[in-house]
Amino acid sequence: MTRSIGDFGLIGLAVMGQNLILNAADHGFTVIAFNRTVAKVDRFTANEAKGKSVVGAHSIEEFVQKLKKPRRMMLLVQAGKAVDDFIEQLLGAGIEQGDIIIDGGNSHYPDTTRRTKYLLSKGIRFVGAGVSGGEEGARYGPSIMPGGNEEAWPYIKDVFQSIAAKSDGEPCCEWVGDEGAGHYVKMVHNGIEYGDMQLISEAYDIMKRGLGLSGKEIGDVFAKWNKGVLDSFLIEITRDIMYFNDDDGTPLVEKILDAAGQKGTGKWTAINALDLGMPVTLIGEAVFARCLSAIKAERGRAAKVLDGPKPEFSGNKEEFIANLEQALYASKIISYAQGFMLIQQAGKEYSWKFNKPEIALMWRGGCIIRSVFLKDITHAFRQNPDLENLLFDDFFNKAIHKAQPGWRDIVSKGALWGIPTPAFSTALSFYDGYRTKDLPANLLQAQRDYFGAHTFRIKPEFAREKYPEGQDIHVNWTGRGGNVSASTYTA
16 A cells, blocks of 8 residues: 655756755755656656655555645646646546646636636546746745645645745745735736836847947846846846846847737736726836737838837936936836736735735745845735825835936936836826816717717716716716716716
8 A cells, every 4th residue: 555655745846846846955855756747757756855754655545645735736837727627637647636736837817717616516626736936946945825725825835835935934825815916916926926027128229229328238228227126037037137148248139039928817907906906007118019919021011111219318428327226126016016006906806804914925926026125015914904005105105206207307208218117107107197176078978979979977066057076977068969977877
């Protein structure tokens, strides 16, 4: 009879899976490893995992039998059908009520919600855990965002918080919420990642085309920024990329085809923001910027027939670069403010109780968007867990006001030079819209009522008998056949 010796089991031996297994073994857990291609199990245990507390399984049944109860089983397989297939295989391999299945892949949160409910009906606890940090994070400490059936948390907490990254001694892993909440937070994390990468790329483009800096000079700027308010993983790796030369001594980055790929998580974030009616503009623009980059051949044809201004810089370069740093910092503040607005709205929509300080903490280490900046966000939400928006926090309020002159200078220079800055620009437009008490949406409502009788509501200060406050009103804008009527149309 097979002995139950495993503390934790993991299915999927791609690099992420292998590294998480080694990470768990380093922290004193005996890990059972399985892969659909069984030969890979033997290679892994005989090489990378040799001498570690890692035991291979050659079938799903053996995998299940070797795990202690309640069984803690993690899937790191391709999102979608593969997850559902392995769940069914585990159900047929003798798992029991109270056992725990964890999906650590990049699953779409509605799938996680569905799986949580499905497995609950069978007495199995399901967890959807967002894992961020790439291969290195998986090996030495990722950010982990678990959600799903909360009954599972006490049983997996020791494993997850042991293998997670630490920030000021605190693990970058905490329970996120019910059903698909964990994968939802990972989705927003990835959307913010899209935004950060786009902002950095725009800063690079401005320095290259606007200032005419070399790759080495741009790398030096990023190196300096990484010692200040922009200190982060993405700034750090951008510095390294700018310093990396090909065999001929020229920057390799300049030889890379400018057609960005994407796996869909940024798009999911933008779509969900539209579904929830939240103005997460920066992530949306970052997704569209990748889409624009992807039509490389068409852009090549357009470049031959569409003209525009040529960048001509005059002035103090150091002062301009300082303004660029402030523009990047301010735009990042907007991006994270929008991300937390979306998380807050999702909590209301899906009845998930998000812990915003803990989410910020989970992103402080291990993950791709980790940065010093997130310590300030953690502090803001710990100081006021009901903070309506990051821009209302004193620290960020002062920072955004300090950054404004430089931010506006950069966006205007981009427009005058013909250098696209969709992320910088939309961040500033959001800021100006958010601080505007009266937007021109009144005209939009009048137009909608004119052509489609969609109705409008009157401002409280102008309410009277003819235009009652709080009621949907329709006006015959041509003045023919009547004038005003209260309506049951929804605006």
